Ligand SMILES: Nc1ncnc2c1ncn2[C@@H]1O[C@H](COP(=O)(O)OP(=O)(O)O)[C@@H](O)[C@H]1O
């Protein structure tokens with residue numbers, strides 16, 4: 001009907017996690033990140049946080065079935081996944097209803113939570129194995145693969161052997177996730193042929209990685225992508241979701257499965273705000289405050305997206321002065337500032353809410369004025385330790401750290417060194433605030 005074809009729909013059949021790190025909550029966030037419309041059939045409700053599962057209430061198998069039929073008949077389902085199915089009765093019912101539909105089905109054989117609570121009743125395993133046989137893909141982690149094969153996995157070769165065993169047993173695509181092995185995060189796909197998906201191991205929160213990963217594969221399958229392409233995209237997604245997570249809760253903090261959406265939005269917002277303020281700076285035309293080496297005006301993405309200089313927007317080629325005018329040399333872009341980007345990233349290690357910075361020409365008069373209105377600090381480049389001097393790009397972070405030893409400040413200056421121009425840096429929460437401070441110094 002109408003524009004129904006314009007968005008793909010993915011269904012998750014899983015348990016609810018009240019902490020929203022795993023389960024249907026994680027799956028919905030993931031579907032959303034991939035631009036797929038998410039549908040749900042809830043199997044159980046867990047009273048859960050980052051350190052324990054306090055209670056589990058299993059839902060009646062009939063209401064699980066009715067949820068699936070209700071959404072499938074109306075929206076249509078382009079791909080589905082299962083997570084925590086909990087009981088043999090629920091699994092039996094799910095199998096009965098999904099086998100009549102044609103959609104790809106990813107089965108994440110969730111058995112145990114990170115906090116060590118059983119999410120599958122012990123007598124349900126045989127029913128789960130029946131479900132594997134009608135699936136497109138199963139995604140056991142190392143512990144689940146060990147349980148299903150009754151073999152110990154201590155390294156990649158063991159995991160490959162087990163993937164082959166499981167393929168012989170269930171005759172479906174097997175993806176063993178390597179999150180729990182040491183070293184690189186390597187996932188193994190076996191379907192008669194072997195394919196490894198490798199990525200670096202990143203640090204961050206991991207509660208809900210398995211759920212979000214299988215949901216990402218499902219979303220890509222819903223969009224009609226081939227399985228290997230879907231796994232590749234899910235892997236890129238899960239790395240970002242771990243790296244860009246917020247350390248919330250007391251123990252196993254949740255992955256940020258909305259991070260790819262949020263980061264894009266923040267990039268646009270950051271770019272727009274800086275662009276506006278650079279325009280305003282140009283119209284102020286503060287010729288006498290532009291240093292010989294030029295100024296830059298930078299604005300970093302907020303925490304947790306402020307990882308390196310590519311996450312800081314600035315003016316390409318800096319802002320320079322001609323005879324009468326202050327002019328930006330190039331466009332606003334990310335990763336185009338080096339010195340000032342390092343300064344703001346270092347400042348954010350201490351005060352993450354301070355995201356913008358502008359450098360202006362040093363003069364005693366300007367510093368005197370600044371001291372009237374602001375907290376001012378400085379560092380002495382001549383005191384820079386030899387080992388810092390030798391390290392490329394280490395001077396500014398060292399200087400900012402030195403200056404912040406006196407607490408949060410609006411302005412940091414230094415008096416230069418042999419061949420280095422003295423400089424004043426103005427800091428603020430955003431470019432607008434930096435400009436307000438600049439106005440008082442003109
Ligand atoms: N620290 C990490 N760095 C990079 N990838 C990881 C990390 N931890 C898990 N992964 C990846 O996340 C996905 C989920 O894996 P895993 O954590 O093993 O599943 P589960 O949550 O079911 O135990 C896999 O693609 C795995 O390789």
Ligand SMILES: Cc1ncc(COP(=O)(O)O)c(N)n1
Pocket residue numbers: 014015016017022023024046048083084110112113114115119206207208209210211
């Ligand atoms: C409802 C539900 N589903 C799945 C998991 C597994 O996730 P994790 O292994 O991160 O605990 C969970 N804890 N809760």
